[in-house]
Structures are given as structure tokens and as C-alpha cells.
Amino acid sequence: MGILEVKGVNKRFGGLQALGNVNLSVTENTVHAIIGPNGAGKSTLLNCLVGKLIPDTGSVLFDGQSVLGRKPHEINQMGISRVFQTPEIFADLSVFENVLIPCFAKRDGAYRLHAFETIAAETDILGKAEKMLRDVNMWDKREMHAGALSRGDKRRLEMAMCLSQSPKLLLLDEPTAGMARADTNNTIDLLKEIKSRGNITMVIIEHDMHVVFSLADRITVLAQGSPLVEDVPENIKGHPKVKEAYLGEAAH
Amino acid sequence: MLGLGKKDLMFLLIVVLLTLTAPILLNPFPEGSAMAQFNAGYPDLMQRIAIFAIFAVGFNILFGLTGYLSFGHAAFIGVGSYAMVWMMKLLTMNILPGLILSIVMGGLFAVVIGYVSLRRSGIYFSILTLAFAQMCFNMAYSVLTPITGGENGLGPQIADPRILDAVNTSGSVPEVNLFGLSMRATYKMDLWGRLFQFNAGYYVCGILSVLMFYLALRIFRSPFGMMLRAIKSNQHRLNYTGLNSKPYMLAAFVISGMYAGLAGGLMAAMDPLAGADRMQWSASGEVVLMVILGGVGTMLGPVLGAGFIKYFENIFSKINDSVLHDWFSIFPKWLENLLVGILHPFVGQGWNLTLGVLFMLVVIFLPGGLIEGGQRIGRLFRRKPDAKGPAPASTPAE
Ligand SMILES: Nc1ncnc2c1ncn2[C@@H]1O[C@H](COP(=O)(O)OP(=O)(O)O)[C@@H](O)[C@H]1O
Ligand SMILES: [Mg+2]
Numbered sequence: 001m002g003i004l005e006v007k008g009v010n011k012r013f014g015g016l017q018a019l020g021n022v023n024l025s026v027t028e029n030t031v032h033a034i035i036g037p038n039g040a041g042k043s044t045l046l047n048c049l050v051g052k053l054i055p056d057t058g059s060v061l062f063d064g065q066s067v068l069g070r071k072p073h074e075i076n077q078m079g080i081s082r083v084f085q086t087p088e089i090f091a092d093l094s095v096f097e098n099v100l101i102p103c104f105a106k107r108d109g110a111y112r113l114h115a116f117e118t119i120a121a122e123t124d125i126l127g128k129a130e131k132m133l134r135d136v137n138m139w140d141k142r143e144m145h146a147g148a149l150s151r152g153d154k155r156r157l158e159m160a161m162c163l164s165q166s167p168k169l170l171l172l173d174e175p176t177a178g179m180a181r182a183d184t185n186n187t188i189d190l191l192k193e194i195k196s197r198g199n200i201t202m203v204i205i206e207h208d209m210h211v212v213f214s215l216a217d218r219i220t221v222l223a224q225g226s227p228l229v230e231d232v233p234e235n236i237k238g239h240p241k242v243k244e245a246y247l248g249e250a251a252h
Numbered sequence: 253m254l255g256l257g258k259k260d261l262m263f264l265l266i267v268v269l270l271t272l273t274a275p276i277l278l279n280p281f282p283e284g285s286a287m288a289q290f291n292a293g294y295p296d297l298m299q300r301i302a303i304f305a306i307f308a309v310g311f312n313i314l315f316g317l318t319g320y321l322s323f324g325h326a327a328f329i330g331v332g333s334y335a336m337v338w339m340m341k342l343l344t345m346n347i348l349p350g351l352i353l354s355i356v357m358g359g360l361f362a363v364v365i366g367y368v369s370l371r372r373s374g375i376y377f378s379i380l381t382l383a384f385a386q387m388c389f390n391m392a393y394s395v396l397t398p399i400t401g402g403e404n405g406l407g408p409q410i411a412d413p414r415i416l417d418a419v420n421t422s423g424s425v426p427e428v429n430l431f432g433l434s435m436r437a438t439y440k441m442d443l444w445g446r447l448f449q450f451n452a453g454y455y456v457c458g459i460l461s462v463l464m465f466y467l468a469l470r471i472f473r474s475p476f477g478m479m480l481r482a483i484k485s486n487q488h489r490l491n492y493t494g495l496n497s498k499p500y501m502l503a504a505f506v507i508s509g510m511y512a513g514l515a516g517g518l519m520a521a522m523d524p525l526a527g528a529d530r531m532q533w534s535a536s537g538e539v540v541l542m543v544i545l546g547g548v549g550t551m552l553g554p555v556l557g558a559g560f561i562k563y564f565e566n567i568f569s570k571i572n573d574s575v576l577h578d579w580f581s582i583f584p585k586w587l588e589n590l591l592v593g594i595l596h597p598f599v600g601q602g603w604n605l606t607l608g609v610l611f612m613l614v615v616i617f618l619p620g621g622l623i624e625g626g627q628r629i630g631r632l633f634r635r636k637p638d639a640k641g642p643a644p645a646s647t648p649a650e
Pocket of ligand 2 (some may be wrong): 042
């Protein structure tokens, strides 16, 4: 059994069937890509995994435990982190603080009233946050307002925030959208390195096929809310159904 | 030292010095001169500034850090005041038990009000807190009269038990004190043509306000404070980062409620009469004004805002037409009358108009409050070559 098991998930928005009978099994320590045209339901699927949405029917098991009905912070504590399609960062805080917060959250759990500790005295955490920022080449920008970063930098920051928690499952929703080519390549290298360190499973949604084929061990194609095919990258490349799903869509 | 960095320590030291020397600093004008009425160095006003500084600094922990705007914090002021007076009636005229109880009661009320109100955010949260405060206010006026004294207010009486105090033979209500030191004890010093008054009550308020300021500074610099700012910035992200924001919010709410409780207790200690009007919505609104005027989310802003508003309330309200005529008597009669006519609506009873205009000017031109004004002036003087690129993120300092 995979570390993530999605079975028979349905989700409707009014008259729109956003997800129709989605089954997905992700093997531990692999990279599983989900591709598909805009509006296929990819983000909606991730929303169901992190507790942002509750599916109408179906089950989602992570590490053998159901995530349905759990609050977002509880799901994160099970070991799931997510990079959102539109970057979710602490825009009013500095880049460094953005990384400090997940580091503290990882150490302290859901709640700890550390009102009389001093951030400056937590050298372990400061060191860890520094390392994370250096990993994504953003140490120079540590004092900037996170909200003032470019879109690509915001994504890299969000990735650093997630990675700093050493999640078991990392969900990436179009992590390279809005990035310059060089940053995209850096991101691929970073994710490859993270993967090679082991002990992490990734589910990645991506439009950039270069990224997908560089990273993915398996690919699921989603169209109109349902999985079309699931296979290894080599077999997906020339698959007729995939071409059909993307027809009229400039796959970029 | 004290868990603070070098810069913060300097900062705290300055605050301590200012507090200790306030009776001198706030009395710059010689006795009997035309400007003497602008002196603020008398005990009553200084006490009030220190007390409202505590209130505003605590309020800023909630509003400034988490962005949740409470319109009901006056309820905790009222609760603190009643707690203090009851301790004076039952236990002792020594203010210490009263201060402790007012903090505890402020905290307890904040747990209940916060727990319910924090189920909503934004305007709904504000309305819920407002509703709670108005409920407390109305109940204090009506059904709770046996506890609150209703319209007449609550004050210590000669016949009160005061079980810890020695038998009272003076024939009047004994003095409010701290281990025997009367809150009204004042050491007067005539120097350089000025009358400096060192009042025990002020120093109690002042020292407590420095202590509370220090605690707030520690909270601002702690991981807890950072989480509170994260709530303001992006509560969703915080949740997806594995933190449950609810208990953090509640803790911030309760801490600010305890600050308000202490402020209420001190009010009753300085002027031993607690009335329900302290809980009215206008009192809740006042602290919002103080914090916004001074600078939301800054350390010193709420203190400045509190000082500013209390100063204006006391000084401008005392200027009346005859004072104005005095000032302008050097001009021809018609000009004198014209100037007095123009200024008349802004002074005396009209001081609220002055405050309103100032508030609008600050909000429009200095969204960061008086603190931002200070920073802009500071930047004019030491214009550093700004070659460092983008502006660094604001750390809530000065
Ligand atoms: N919260 C929502 N309410 C209503 N409709 C939604 C909501 N979220 C997504 N949808 C709709 O569901 C469909 C799938 O959206 P989404 O999962 O974002 O697609 P994508 O594959 O591009 O990420 C779209 O038609 C979108 O408009
Ligand atoms: Mg999407």
C-alpha cells in the first residue's frame, strides 16, 4: 500500500463535478506528478488532501490514517506540507521570519506559549532557518519583506518553508509557475537533491513538462476531474489520450 | 541582559529614565507664566497617562500583533476597577491585593469573552466584543447594582470591614496606600521657579507601566509574538504550517485583558471610586484611538498615543475664552475677538474637535501614527546613503 491512498473521491461545486471518482496511490519515497489541463481539478484534489476541502464521498489515507475531518494544522503535523498555486507566505514579515515560523512550529507542535523566550537565543532554529534559505539561494534577501519578492522568489520561499519541516509528504502545486528559466532549473536541482536525500514523497502538479519529466517517477493525467491514465513517464509521453486531453490547450 | 538585545536594552533604559523624571520633564514652564497651563507635570495627569499607557500597550499586543480589533476592552477596565474597590472594602486599603485581583479578574473575563468572540474574525469579532462590553456596562448599571453600586458607583466607606487593616479610629475613610505609603503622598520641590511634584501614586503607576512595557517588549521579541504577527499576516499559512492559531489568539486576548484589568485597578487605586461609565463603548474606542494615533504594532506608539490624548484632554479642555483673550490682548480689539472666535470651537468643551482633526491628519498623512512621524523626521536628519537596495522588513521596534 502506498503512503497516500485516495479512493473514490468525489467533489461537486454546485453543478460542477470538480472531482469524479478519483483513485490515486502514491508509493513512499517517489515523486508522483499530476498533469492535466487548467480546470481539471488538480488543485481541488490537493485541497482535499490538506483539509482545505472535504470530499463529498471517498477516503484519503495518509500513512494508513484518514486525513478527512482533520484540521489543516493536524494534517500538517501528520507530515504533510503544501506549496500552494498562489504563494501563501507571511507577506508582512521578513523572509527570514517566514522560514523561522515553520521551524518553530515543527519543534513546538500545534501550540506552545513561549512568550518569554527570545528568538535571538534559539541558535538551533536560527541555524536551521539559515540553512534552508541558503539552500534556495535566498539568504541575501533574508531581511526583505516577503511580500516584496518576485513571484518566483515567493515560490522558492514557500518551498523553503515547507522543506524546513522535513515533511514526509510534500505537495507542490505548480512550483515553477512564474519562475525564470534559471530559477526553474535551480528548483529542479533542489527538488532532485531533496529527493536523493530520501525519506520524502512528493506529489507535484506542473505544467512545465521539462520539470515533470525531470522529476517524476509516475505520472497521473487528470482531465475533467477524473484520472485518465497513470503510468511511468516514458509511456505518458506519446500517449494518445494525453494528447487528446491537451488538445487545444497550449501545453506549456 | 534581561533577555533583551543591546538596542532594546537601551530603549528600555530610556523609557525608565523618562518615567522617573517625568515630573520634571513635563513641567518646563515657570509657575505663573502664560505657558504654565501647558505644564503636564501634576500627579493627576501623570497618573492617568501612565495608566492609559498600560492599557494601550496591552491592547496593542492584541490589535497590533494579531490585527484583531476589540471594541470591548473597556469591560476589563471596569472589572479591574470593581475588583480593586472590593478589595479595599473587604481586605485592606493597601492596593496590592486589589491589583492582583484586578489582573486576575481581567484575565478571567477575557477568557470568557475571548473564547466566544474569537469564533469569528474581522468586523464580527469587533461587534461581538462590543456587545459583551455593552452587556457588562448595562448590567453594572442595573441588575448588578448590589456589586457595582449602579449609578452611584462603588467606593470605600467608613463602615467597610477591611479585615486586614487595623481598627479605623480616624472617623474618615483611611488613605489608599501601598504598605503604608499613601498614594497621595507628594514630595514638592520648588526649583528654578517651578513646582515639581513627586507623587507616590504616580510612581506606583509609572513603575508598573515600565514593568508592563518590559513584558510587552519580551512578548514582541518572542516566538509567540512572531506567531501573533503571522496570524495577522496570513492565518491560513500558519494553519498549514502546523500551528493552531486559536490558542495563540486567545492567549493574546487574555494577556491584553489582564493589562486592561491592571489599568482599571490602578484607576480605582488612584481615585477610589469605580463607576460603570468606565465600561462604556466610548472608553473602548478611546484606546483604539490611542493605539492608532501612536502607531499600531510599534512598541512606543501606544504610550505616545495615550500620553497625547490624555494631555490634550486635560490641557485643551482647560483653555477657555478668557484665557484666549488674555493671550491675544496685545492685538487690536477686533483682531483679538476674531482670533478668539476662530479658536473658540477648538478649546474648552471643544477639545474633542481638536483631537478629531489631529486624528484625521495623522491617519491620512501618517498611517504609521506619531511614531512614523518621528521616524520621518529622524530620517531627514541622518540621511544615510540608501545603497542597500530594497527596504528591510520592519521589525516592530521603537
Ligand atoms: N472553491 C471552489 N468553488 C467553486 N468552484 C471551484 C472551487 N475550486 C475550484 N473550483 C472549480 O473546480 C474546477 C477545478 O479547479 P482546479 O482544481 O483549481 O483546477 P486545476 O486543475 O487548474 O488546478 C474549476 O472549474 C474551478 O472553477
Ligand atoms: Mg490549479
